[in-house]
Amino acid sequence: MTFKVDTSISPKRSLEILSQKEVENLRVTSKSEDSLHALFRQCALAILHSGKTTDDAAAMLDAYNDFEIDLIQQDRGLRLNLTNAPAQAFVDGEMIASSREMIFSALRDLIYWQSIRQSSSEDLSTSAGITDYVFHLLRNARAxxxxxxxxxxxxxxxxxxxxxxxxxxxxxxxxxxxxxxxxxxxxxxxxxxxxxxxxxxxxxxxxxxxxxxxxxxxxxxxxxxxxxxxxxxxxxxxxxxxxxxxxxxxxxxxxxxxxxxxxxxxxxxxxxxxxxxxxxxxxxxxxxxxxxxxxxxxxxxxxxxxxxxxxxxxxxxxxxxxxxxxxxxxxxxxxxxxxxxxxxxNDAFYFNWALKIEHALQQPFDATHENMAALNLSLELPKHELAANLRRAFSGIVAGNVKPKWVRHIKKHGPYQIKGEPAIMEPLDRLLRSFVDQKRMKLPGSEYIPCYELID
The missing domain is CATH 3.40.50.450 (Rossmann fold)
Incomplete structure (x- = not known):
């Protein structure tokens, strides 16, 4: 049986108040998986689910499909109302302190993303601009x-x-x-x-x-x-x-x-x-x-x-x-x-500005079937570019293994097709097979069904 709790929590020493616009954005229960409310709900549920040994994110979301989190901005400050939250995050009816802290950390970060997107204050078209963006995200989190x-x-x-x-x-x-x-x-x-x-x-x-x-x-x-x-x-x-x-x-x-x-x-x-x-x-x-x-x-x-x-x-x-x-x-x-x-x-200790990171490495990789099939896996590439493309291939496999959106995508359209030269695909196949043999694709005891096919 899955035990669930209804409660109301407030932050301590950070993010006590939000603007009306920020509250409105977070309270819009859009059906889109990428809406701010949906992202915050997912992050909060994961935090409350801490300690469970499962890597089946879709199953967790299904088990708590009635979980909801709502923001209340009142004169005394911000409060969150949680409905049908995992009971394991509570002791004698009170939420564990680390869970409460991390929920408000998630809220802090998501709100900051939203404010940056709306203000267009970051130039994400250049490598330097993305690095600056990462710096600002970490600075806002006081990291x-x-x-x-x-x-x-x-x-x-x-x-x-x-x-x-x-x-x-x-x-x-x-x-x-x-x-x-x-x-x-x-x-x-x-x-x-x-x-x-x-x-x-x-x-x-x-x-x-x-x-x-x-x-x-x-x-x-x-x-x-x-x-x-x-x-x-x-x-x-x-x-x-x-x-x-x-x-x-x-x-x-x-x-x-x-x-x-x-x-x-x-x-x-x-x-x-x-x-x-x-x-x-x-x-x-x-x-x-x-x-x-x-x-x-x-x-x-x-x-x-x-x-x-x-x-x-x-x-x-x-x-x-x-x-x-x-x-x-x-x-x-x-x-x-x-x-x-x-x-x-004369470089900072807290942030490595000196490292050169190519713009292509900084761009989000969308793990569609088309993008996976189009990866250039050739020994003719400069080594740092080949490493970046191999990283994208592994990123797609991770997405197909554990990320709910792409797990559903694989079930609907079949496994990814990853293409490349035999001199790369054969070592890749051996490596991935070794992961399967060592039960490193899923938790021990569960059968792994590949989300990919390797094609020379």
């Missing part, structure tokens, strides 16, 4: 902290990893926390929660009371990867490309844990940046790590990168298996090199 030395480690990895992999992620987070480093993840469960959990214990040992556990997500994926309750700063970006740029611009180094297609997408996005000639001399520590039982995951990934992007791409990262302390020590050393470089270049 950019001036005056602090580099210490933010971005952790990527799967949301449905096994217990051994989760414990290893937690161990690495603990080692990072002991070195007084903060954690940023995609905010969900699995490899996004483990490092944060380990770091909280280490920060407590080091008597650090202001440790950062930053979660960055976007509306298209939040329902499948609901924020975990350790997150003490939640930022919701408009799309996956803005989310990825936020990770790379804010992070001082990145650790990749075992995952699946989404993790491979993130890796290819970053390699597409690091392989750009303009970024050749910019230090950016990148470590792949996991327990000994996960070595096969990184072996297949490393082989795929070598066969498609070459040795230069493989030299952009280190693989460390079964040694959480070494992974943390090398990340700390890499971040020290970042600090020295930024000082010499």
């Amino acid at each position: 950019l902290v001036a005056g602090e030395l580099p210490k933010l480690v971005v952790c990527w990895g799967g949301h449905s990893i096994n217990h051994e992999e989760y414990d290893y992620c937690k161990d690495v987070g603990h080692e990072l926390g002991l070195r007084k480093l903060d954690i940023c993840t995609g905010c969900g469960p699995g490899a996004m929660k483990g490092p944060m959990k380990g770091a909280t214990i280490a920060h407590s040992k080091q008597r650090i009371n202001d440790g950062r556990y930053l979660g960055i997500t976007e509306p298209g994926i939040i329902a499948a990867e609901a924020p975990n309750p350790i997150v003490n700063e939640l930022v919701i970006l408009p799309d996956i490309e803005k989310r990825l740029e936020a990770f790379v611009r804010m992070g001082h180094g990145i650790i990749v844990f075992p995952g699946g297609v989404g993790t491979a997408e993130e890796i290819l996005y970053l390699l597409g940046i690091l392989l750009h000639p303009d970024n050749a001399d910019i230090p950016y520590p990148l470590i792949f790590t996991g327990p000994a039982s996960s070595e096969a995951y990184f072996v297949h990934l490393h082989e795929f990168i070598g066969q498609t992007l070459g040795i230069e791409a493989q030299q952009k990262y280190r693989i460390i298996i079964g040694n959480s302390q070494q992974a943390a020590k090398e990340m700390a050393a890499g971040i020290e090199a970042v600090r020295e470089f930024r000082i010499k270049q």
Whole structure:
């Protein structure tokens, strides 16, 4: 039985009031999935659903199809009325504090997007304009902290990893926390929660009371990867490309844990940046790590990168298996090199302005059948462009796997067709088959039905 709760909540210390226009925009219950009200409802439901081990976003939305959230602007300030909310987000009738904070973080971010769209104050036609937009989104969320030395480690990895992999992620987070480093993840469960959990214990040992556990997500994926309750700063970006740029611009180094297609997408996005000639001399520590039982995951990934992007791409990262302390020590050393470089270049610690990110990498990829079939997957492309196109292919597979809109699209029109040269499609096929064999496409126990076909 699904238990549900009706309640009313108000914010604390932020976003206490809205304009009449902002309230009107959020109260319009348009049938469009992209309406502001629909996006806020979906984000709020995902936040309230935190802790459930499911990556079936459509099933969650169906189970709570009667959930509704309404804004009330009154003289005393803003209130939200929630109807048929998941009971797990409440204790003795009162909403858990982290859930309430994150709901108002989502409201803050969505309202800011709307104000920017209406004012046309951002130029999204250029690479510099999009980077400026990402900067303003993060600044509005107060995620950019001036005056602090580099210490933010971005952790990527799967949301449905096994217990051994989760414990290893937690161990690495603990080692990072002991070195007084903060954690940023995609905010969900699995490899996004483990490092944060380990770091909280280490920060407590080091008597650090202001440790950062930053979660960055976007509306298209939040329902499948609901924020975990350790997150003490939640930022919701408009799309996956803005989310990825936020990770790379804010992070001082990145650790990749075992995952699946989404993790491979993130890796290819970053390699597409690091392989750009303009970024050749910019230090950016990148470590792949996991327990000994996960070595096969990184072996297949490393082989795929070598066969498609070459040795230069493989030299952009280190693989460390079964040694959480070494992974943390090398990340700390890499971040020290970042600090020295930024000082010499007189660049900000809190936002990496120096990285060159091509405009094509910043453009949202719409995972239609036509766009997936039209991807140029050829070894004749410059390596950073091939990495970007491979990233789009993986992004489409992620969408077809977990995003409700595209899951329905696949059911209606059949699987995507991904075309390319045999020298690319054969390694891609082996990699994707290894993900399926290792049960990295869905939670263990569920049968994976591919949303794609590979065609030479």
